Amino acid sequence: MSEIDLQDHVDLVIAEVARAEHSRDLDAIESAHKAKNSPVLAARRALGAVTDEEQRRELGRRIQGCSDAITAAIAARREELSAIEREASLASDALDLTEVLSSAGSFPSRRGHAHVVSKTRASLEDVFVAMGFTIKEGPEVETDWYNFEALNLPPGHPARDMYDTMYLDLGEAETVLMRTHTSPMQIHLLEEAVADQSLPLHVAIPGRCYRLDTPDARHLPVFHQVEGLVVDKGITFGDLAGVIETFTAAYFGPDIHSRLRPAYFPFTEPSAEFEITCTICRGEGCRTCSKTGWIELGGCGMIDPAVFDAVGIDATEWSGFAFGFGIDRCAQMRHSIADMRALIENDLRFSRQF
Ligand SMILES: [Zn+2]
DSSP: OOHHHHHHHHHHHHHHHHHOOSHHHHHHHHHHHHSTTSHHHHHHHHGGGOOOHHHHHHHHHHHHHHHHHHHHHHHHHHHHHHHHHHHHHHHHHOOOTTOOOOTTSSSOOOOOOOOHHHHHHHHHHHHHHHTTOEEOOOOSEEEHHHHTGGGTOOTTOGGGGGSOOOEEOSSSTTSEEEOSSSTHHHHHHHHHHHHHTOOOEEEEEEEEEEOOOOOBTTBOSEEEEEEEEEEETTOOHHHHHHHHHHHHHHHHOTTOOEEEEEEEETTEEEEEEEEEEOTTTTTSOOTTTTTSSEEEEEEEEEEOHHHHHHHTOOTTTOEEEEEEEEHHHHHHHHTTOSOGGGGTSOOHHHHTTO
């Protein structure tokens, strides 16, 4: 290859480099330039045939100049391309945080909100706080002592059959369990109050409870209760009835009332089930309330002296009452939710209604 042909070759390569739109195009040009059969290397090999030393040296310098020109052009274009490529990749990775997808977008923006059970729990807490109660929470894993025995339900007591209990296998059988009601907190709080000499007590305890139930329209294996506990001097059954009625009207509305029916719970004496005006028919009588106009909401009663004994409180000096009812049941009644399973199915069409 003559010197002139070599210069043409350099011009062609440099033009090709300028046209390259991707660094991988440059890689191809560069490897062709370095290949054994490239015109530059061929010219260098041909130098051996030049006998005049001065001429050979001069030619050598020019060939090197051509080679350097190609190398420099590739390096300069590579730098330009990598800057362009970096910018493109940044642009494609960028998140536009101000973007609002229109109705044509795949994710219409919609503000979420608390679940209806959480909202119900919060409103119930508000009602009890307004009535002078303090809100407390307690453990969901309990020992048999707190869940049953201290509540006047000794081992083998037939009333234990009312609770289908989930036990935890932590060694000794049937000693540790998922609490079946919020009532164990009565014992924890009474023990604390005895230790701190902090009676009287006016506390409401909301929380999760567990029973081996198959979910159906009115039962869930994991459900929420709120427990009320009042211990003071001179507390009577009338106080209990008054608190239940005040709560019922405050939460369900002034046209919803409560009534108490005799019942049995081992940890209260006397005990009652409390019912409220049916929220579906407002007392007229319908299928939900079996035409009675009333719906059962929870249980209550005066604290049994045996419970006071278990924690070391003098039942002749102090008296009190406790009540408990389902938060899920409250939500169901207030919002006329026909099937309780809807609360745990996470169907957004349901959740968005509340
Ligand atoms: Zn009814």
